[in-house]
Amino acid sequence: MSTFTITALNGVSYAFILFLLAAGFSLTFGVMGVLNLAHGALYVLGAYFGLAVIAQLDQFWLGVVIAALGTGLLGLGIYYLFLRHLYDKVPEQAVLTIGLGYAIANIILWVWGPFAKMGMTPSAFTGVVRVGTLAFPIYRLVIIVIGLLVLALLWWMQDKTRVGAIIRAGMDNKEMTRSLGINYGVVSTLVFLFGAALAGFAGILGTPILGAYPSMGDALVLLTLMVVVVGGTGFIQGTMLGALIIGLLDTFGKAYVPSVALFTSYVIFIVVLLVRPSGLIGRKVF
Amino acid sequence: MATRPVDLLLGRLMRKAVAAPPVAAEGSRALALFKAWLPALVILLLLLVLPSFVPSYIQSLVTKMMIFALFGVSMNILWGYGGIPTFGHAAFFGFGGYVCGILIIHGGIANFWVNLVLVMVITALLGAGLGIPAFRVYGVGASDNPIYFLLVTLAFGELLVRVAISARSLTGGSTGLSGIPYPDLGIGVSINSYSYYFLVLGIVAVCLLVIYRIVNSHYGYALRGIHDNERRMQALGFNTWLYKYTSYIIAGMFGGVAGCLFAYFGGTMVPNNMGMAMTDIVFLIVILGSASVYFGPVIGAVIVVGVDYLASMYMPERWPLIMAAIIVVVIMFIPQGVGVLLLDLWRKVFHGSAA
Amino acid sequence: MAALLEVSGLSVHFGGLAAVKDVTFSIEPGERLVMIGPNGAGKTTLFNLLTGQLKPSGGKVLFKGQDITHKPVYARTQLGMARSFQITSLFPNETVLTNALIALQGTRGGRYRMFGVFTRDKVLRSAAQELLESIDLWDKRSETVSSLAYGETRKLEMGLSLASSPDLLMLDEPSCGLTPTESKDITERINTLGKKITVLMISHDMDLAFGVAERIILLHFGEISCEGTCDEIRANQTVKDIYMGSHKASTAGG
Ligand SMILES: Nc1ncnc2c1ncn2[C@@H]1O[C@H](COP(=O)(O)OP(=O)(O)O)[C@@H](O)[C@H]1O
Ligand SMILES: [Mg+2]
Numbered sequence: 001m002s003t004f005t006i007t008a009l010n011g012v013s014y015a016f017i018l019f020l021l022a023a024g025f026s027l028t029f030g031v032m033g034v035l036n037l038a039h040g041a042l043y044v045l046g047a048y049f050g051l052a053v054i055a056q057l058d059q060f061w062l063g064v065v066i067a068a069l070g071t072g073l074l075g076l077g078i079y080y081l082f083l084r085h086l087y088d089k090v091p092e093q094a095v096l097t098i099g100l101g102y103a104i105a106n107i108i109l110w111v112w113g114p115f116a117k118m119g120m121t122p123s124a125f126t127g128v129v130r131v132g133t134l135a136f137p138i139y140r141l142v143i144i145v146i147g148l149l150v151l152a153l154l155w156w157m158q159d160k161t162r163v164g165a166i167i168r169a170g171m172d173n174k175e176m177t178r179s180l181g182i183n184y185g186v187v188s189t190l191v192f193l194f195g196a197a198l199a200g201f202a203g204i205l206g207t208p209i210l211g212a213y214p215s216m217g218d219a220l221v222l223l224t225l226m227v228v229v230v231g232g233t234g235f236i237q238g239t240m241l242g243a244l245i246i247g248l249l250d251t252f253g254k255a256y257v258p259s260v261a262l263f264t265s266y267v268i269f270i271v272v273l274l275v276r277p278s279g280l281i282g283r284k285v286f
Numbered sequence: 287m288a289t290r291p292v293d294l295l296l297g298r299l300m301r302k303a304v305a306a307p308p309v310a311a312e313g314s315r316a317l318a319l320f321k322a323w324l325p326a327l328v329i330l331l332l333l334l335v336l337p338s339f340v341p342s343y344i345q346s347l348v349t350k351m352m353i354f355a356l357f358g359v360s361m362n363i364l365w366g367y368g369g370i371p372t373f374g375h376a377a378f379f380g381f382g383g384y385v386c387g388i389l390i391i392h393g394g395i396a397n398f399w400v401n402l403v404l405v406m407v408i409t410a411l412l413g414a415g416l417g418i419p420a421f422r423v424y425g426v427g428a429s430d431n432p433i434y435f436l437l438v439t440l441a442f443g444e445l446l447v448r449v450a451i452s453a454r455s456l457t458g459g460s461t462g463l464s465g466i467p468y469p470d471l472g473i474g475v476s477i478n479s480y481s482y483y484f485l486v487l488g489i490v491a492v493c494l495l496v497i498y499r500i501v502n503s504h505y506g507y508a509l510r511g512i513h514d515n516e517r518r519m520q521a522l523g524f525n526t527w528l529y530k531y532t533s534y535i536i537a538g539m540f541g542g543v544a545g546c547l548f549a550y551f552g553g554t555m556v557p558n559n560m561g562m563a564m565t566d567i568v569f570l571i572v573i574l575g576s577a578s579v580y581f582g583p584v585i586g587a588v589i590v591v592g593v594d595y596l597a598s599m600y601m602p603e604r605w606p607l608i609m610a611a612i613i614v615v616v617i618m619f620i621p622q623g624v625g626v627l628l629l630d631l632w633r634k635v636f637h638g639s640a641a
Numbered sequence: 642m643a644a645l646l647e648v649s650g651l652s653v654h655f656g657g658l659a660a661v662k663d664v665t666f667s668i669e670p671g672e673r674l675v676m677i678g679p680n681g682a683g684k685t686t687l688f689n690l691l692t693g694q695l696k697p698s699g700g701k702v703l704f705k706g707q708d709i710t711h712k713p714v715y716a717r718t719q720l721g722m723a724r725s726f727q728i729t730s731l732f733p734n735e736t737v738l739t740n741a742l743i744a745l746q747g748t749r750g751g752r753y754r755m756f757g758v759f760t761r762d763k764v765l766r767s768a769a770q771e772l773l774e775s776i777d778l779w780d781k782r783s784e785t786v787s788s789l790a791y792g793e794t795r796k797l798e799m800g801l802s803l804a805s806s807p808d809l810l811m812l813d814e815p816s817c818g819l820t821p822t823e824s825k826d827i828t829e830r831i832n833t834l835g836k837k838i839t840v841l842m843i844s845h846d847m848d849l850a851f852g853v854a855e856r857i858i859l860l861h862f863g864e865i866s867c868e869g870t871c872d873e874i875r876a877n878q879t880v881k882d883i884y885m886g887s888h889k890a891s892t893a894g895g
Pocket of ligand 1: 655660678679680681682683684685686687
C-alpha cells in the first residue's frame with residue numbers, strides 16, 4: 001500500500017514535469033500548427049545553460065529565469081529565421097527541426113562535455129515531507145505546484161485573453177484574422193518565443209529529478225509528442241491529461257511490469273493516433 | 287465494343303480520321319534511348335573501373351554512397367512519386383540490416399542470395415503490417431495535413447529502436463549486433479571489401495533499374511497522379527489506398543535491401559539505424575538531391591556521404607552541426623534540390639535549351 | 642424501365658448545418674436532369690454524397706439497382722459513374738496528354754502493371770488522341786496543364802470525366818467561370834453526347850440549364866424545393882422568388 005502511494009506520488013510529479021516539457025510544444029504545435037522537433041533539445045539546453053548560470057550566480061530562481069529566456073530567444077530565432085517560411089510544409093519543418101535538435105545536442109556536448117548532470121535542488125526545498133512512515137521529497141511537491149500554476153496561466157491565456165482568441169481565430173481562419181487588422185505574425189512569433197522558453201524552464205526545473213545528458217532530447221521529444229497527441233491537440237487541458245496518462249503509466253509500468261514498460265507509451269500513442277488522431281479531448285486542428 | 291462516349295461527343299460535327307499517334311521511327315528512337323541512357327552507362331563504366339585506380343578507402347566510401355543511393359531512391363518512391371511523407375523509412379533500412387545479421391549470426395544462413403531474398407520478404411511483410419495502421423491516419427493525400435501519418439511512421443521507427451534495445455539476446459541490445467561477416471555467394475569465391483564493392487554495384491544497379499521501370503510504368507504514373515491530385519484519381523476509378531499501401535511495401539522492401547547491404551558493409555547494426563536521426567539523413571539525401579528527379583537521391587547520397595566522410599576525417603565531433611548547416615541551406619535556399627539544377631545544366635549544355 | 646440512379650432520403654450535416662436534407666429523386670437511363678439552386682444550396686455536397694466523397698448521415702443511393710451508399714469513390718466509377726468538379730481538378734504538373742492517359746487508365750485493365758512504359762502504351766495513346774481531339778485539345782497535348790488558359794482547363798475537366806466511358810455523367814457547373822460563347826460550346830457538346838449517356842448536371846447558368854435539361858430540380862437549403870420540365874420551372878413562382886433573383890445578382894456580381 002505504501003509503495004503504491006509513493007509510486008502514485010512519483011507518477012504525478014513525473015506527469016507534471018512532462019506537462020511542463022510538453023506545454024510549450026502544445027502551444028506551438030497544437031495551437032499554431034508548427035512542428036518543432038527540436039523541442040526536446042531546447043529542454044536539455046535549458047537544463048545545462050540554467051545549471052551553468054546557477055553555478056555562476058548562486059541564485060536558483062534567477063538562473064531559472066535566465067535559462068528560460070535564453071532558450072526562448074533561441075526558439076524565437078528558429079521560428080523567425082526558418083519555420084515562419086515553411087508554413088504548410090510539414091515534412092520540411094520536421095527535417096529541419098530534427099537536424100537543429102541534433103545540432104543543439106552537439107553544441108551542449110561541445111560546451112559542457114558528455115557527462116550526465118544532476119541538478120541541485122535549491123536549498124529551500126531540500127528534505128522530505130513525512131506522513132506516517134512515508135517520506136516524499138519536498139521538491140517534487142514544488143514541481144507539482146509550479147505545474148499547476150503554469151496550467152492555470154495557460155488556461156487563462158487560452159480562454160480569457162485576446163492573445164488566445166487571436167491564436168484560435170488564426171488557426172481557424174488566417175484570412176479573417178488578417179482582415180481584422182490583427183498582426184498574426186507578431187502574435188505567433190511571441191507565442192513561439194513563449195513555447196521555447198517553457199521548454200528551457202521545464203529543463204532547469206526537471207533536472208534535479210530526471211537529470212540531463214546531451215543526447216536526451218531525442219527521448220524527450222518523443223515523450224512530448226506522446227503527451228500532446230494522446231491528450232489532445234489544441235487545448236492545454238489535453239496536454240495535462242496526456243501528461244498524467246503517460247506519466248502514471250510509465251511510473252507504474254516501471255514499478256510493476258518493467259519488461260513491458262518500455263513499450264506501453266508507444267502502444268498507447270499509436271493506438272490514439274489510429275483511433276482518435278485529435279487526441280482524447282482535443283479538437284481537430286489539422 | 288459499344289460506341290464510346292468520345293465518339294458520340296465527336297458526333298457528326300467533327301469526325302476526323304483517327305491517325306495513329308506519332309511514334310518516332312525505330313532508328314531515331316533507339317538513338318534517343320541511347321542518348322538518354324548515356325550518362326547512366328558512362329557512370330556505370332566509371333564505377334566498374336574505379337577500384338583499379340583509387341585507394342581502398344575511396345572504394346569503400348563509394349560502396350557506402352551506392353548503398354545510401356539505393357536507400358534514398360527507395361524512399362523517393364514514396365515521397366517524390368507518391369507524395370507520401372514517411373518519417374519511418376529508416377525503420378526498414380535498419381530492420382533489413384538486423385534481419386540480415388540475425389539470419390547469419392543466429393539463423394546460420396550463410397548464403398547471400400537466400401539471405402537477400404529472406405530480407406526482402408521479411409521487410410515487405412513488415413511494410414504490409416505497418417502499412418495498414420499507418421494509412422488509416424492518412425487521409426486523401428496532399429489535400430489533408432500529413433502530420434499524423436508523419437508522427438505514426440516516426441513512432442514506428444522509434445518503437446523498433448526500443449524493441450532492438452530490449453531484445454538483447456537477438457539484437458545485441460543498445461551496443462548493437464556486430465560480427466556480421468562479408469557475404470558468402472555460394473560460388474566458392476571469398477568476398478573481401480574489393481569484391482564486395484562489385485557486389486554492391488551490381489545489386490544497387492539492378493535495384494535502381496527495377497525502381498526506374500516501376501516509377502515509369504502504369505503503376506508509377508498512378509502514383510504520380512495520386513501525388514498531384516488524389517481526389518481526382520479516386521473519381522477516375524483508381525483505388526488510391528491500394529496504390530499507397532503497396533508503394534509503402536515496395537519502398538520498404540528496397541530500403542531493406544539497402545540496409546542488408548549496409549549490414550554486410552559495416553559488419554554491425556545499431557538500434558539508431560532505425561531511428562529518427564537516420565530518417566532525417568535519408569530525407570536530407572532526397573531533398574538535397576531533388577525529389578522530383580529520378581536520380582536526385584543518388585546525387586544527394588554522394589554529397590551527404592561524401593561530406594560525412596570529410597567531416598569524419600577533419601572534425602568527426604562536429605558532424606551534427608555540419609549536417610544541420612546543410613539541412614538549413616537546402617531547405618531554405620535550394621528546396622528544389624541540386625538534381626533539378628544539374629538537370630537544367632545538362633539540358634542546356636547538350637540540347638541547347640533548358641526545359 | 643428501371644431507374645439508373647435512385648436516391649432516397651439522402652441527408653448529411655456538417656456540425657449543426659444540414660447541408661442536404663432528405664433528398665429523394667431518380668434518373669431514368671438517357672435522361673438529362675439539371676439541378677439548380679442558389680449558391681450554398683447543397684448541390685455540390687449532394688454530388689459528393691452520390692459519388693462517395695462524403696458519407697451520408699442517412700438515406701440510400703441505388704445505382705443500376707445496386708446499393709452503393711457505402712461504396713468507395715473508385716468503385717462507383719468502376720460501376721459506370723463519372724463526375725467533373727466545379728473547382729477544376731486536374732494533374733497540374735503533367736502534360737495534357739498525360740492527363741488524358743491517366744484518366745483513361747482509371748477504368749481499364751493493367752492499372753497495376755509495374756513494367757512497361759506508361760507514356761508509350763499504344764492502346765492508351767490512341768484512345769487519348771480520340772479523347773483530346775473530341776475536346777479540341779490534341780494540339781495542346783505537350784503543354785503542361787498549369788500553363789493552359791482557364792477555358793482550356795474547363796474543357797479538359799470535362800474530358801477527364803468522359804474518359805471512363807460512363808453511363809452516368811455528373812457535371813458540376815461545367816460552365817463555371819466561362820464566357821457566354823465558351824458556355825454555348827459546352828451546351829453543344831453535352832447535346833451531342835447521345836442517349837447512351839445519362840447526364841446529371843449542376844448549373845448556375847440558366848441558358849446552359851435550359852439548353853440541356855429535360856427535367857429540372859431546384860435545390861434550396863439542402864432540400865428539393867420543386868421539380869419539373871423547363872417550362873414548368875420557368876413559370877414557377879418559387880423559382881422566380883428564390884432563384885432568379887439571386888441568379889441575376891450573382892451574374893451581375895461576377
Ligand atoms: N466539408 C464541409 N464542411 C462544412 N461545411 C460544408 C462543407 N462542404 C460544404 N459545406 C457547406 O454546405 C453548404 C452547401 O455547400 P455546397 O454544396 O458547396 O453548395 P452549392 O454547390 O449548392 O453552391 C454550404 O453552406 C457550405 O458552406
Ligand atoms: Mg457548388
